[in-house]
Amino acid sequence: MTTKAVIEVLTGGQKGTKIKVLFNPNNYSLDHGNQFAWHTIPGLSMPIAQFVSGQTPSLSMELFLDCYGESADADVRDYTKQIAGLLAVDKDLHAPPMVKFVWGSLKFQGIIEKLNQKFTMFSNKGNPVRATLNVTFKAVYGVKEQFQDIPRQSADRTKQKLLRQGDALWMIAAEEYEDPGKWREIARANGIDNPKKLETGRTLTIPRLE
Template structure:
């Protein structure tokens, strides 16, 4: 069974536009990363890597176009994709789109298009081109919140400070995150995290 053609579904303010590629890509690349910051923890010589969030996922690929046998300017076909970069006057931004091919359904915006023309008619009109395209994922705030794993404590707890305890140790024990020690400090009015008195009862707040 022949593989279906990849397509770009553009959600313009004037309506939906579907652009089929001329040839399916031979490969594509998905790039995802996380962001971390160095978190200074009292009592430790080196900072801890504190997770601050995920970056957008990017989808990149090359798309091939050949209009030689059609006898047409290949830009007639490539411009449909390049024009997705234009700002939609009603949206005040380039329109969101989806790249759909087989099991891949990538929702985002077209971030960049590099057009490389490699064959020309004797008149100088380009008839073959390769487009290097890059899409960046987008999600609404609601969608992002729905994907956040709920790993917080179920309820507020109390812990009694023992000799040798540090706030970052308690945070690691309760939240699996040493960098969350500030939440404990704030909940207990602790200005100097180095001054923990053994026997003191600490409130361990639930992380929202």
């Protein structure tokens, strides 16, 4: 027996609701990416890349819905509105609910970011009986979850760091402390009076935070 894909509602007034798709998707796309800041250094042929953050993963697919022949009053919108309704703001959450798309080993948790509905067949009464939905889910992770997933060296102990060409103290502070404003702590620990004049190849002391 073929397992049907399900959209589970995780939060809000519909929490616990499971919406079964009428037909499993023929394919789906998972998108991942990273965001970089590019810094131009005079004298270099190419800019220096600084990692800023990862981009939010997304899941996209096309869902087919068909209720032709169910009854004289059949209307496929009775099915599409169950999914479209997950874009609406929940009165308790003041935001759309979190959902999870589950199909076999695929379990994608987040929100429905966008939905396009295309109605392609109509009954004699003018009711749509066939539709195609293009759905995009966007993953949602809290700050705590993200820090648990990223192994980091603790900022509460002193470290050494080799100064590379193109490095700036604010960039190092952002990388080590996640706060570019703490560049002064690094400057003070290394006796740097002018942060714009840094010697490539120098070993910097990265002080622990009190």
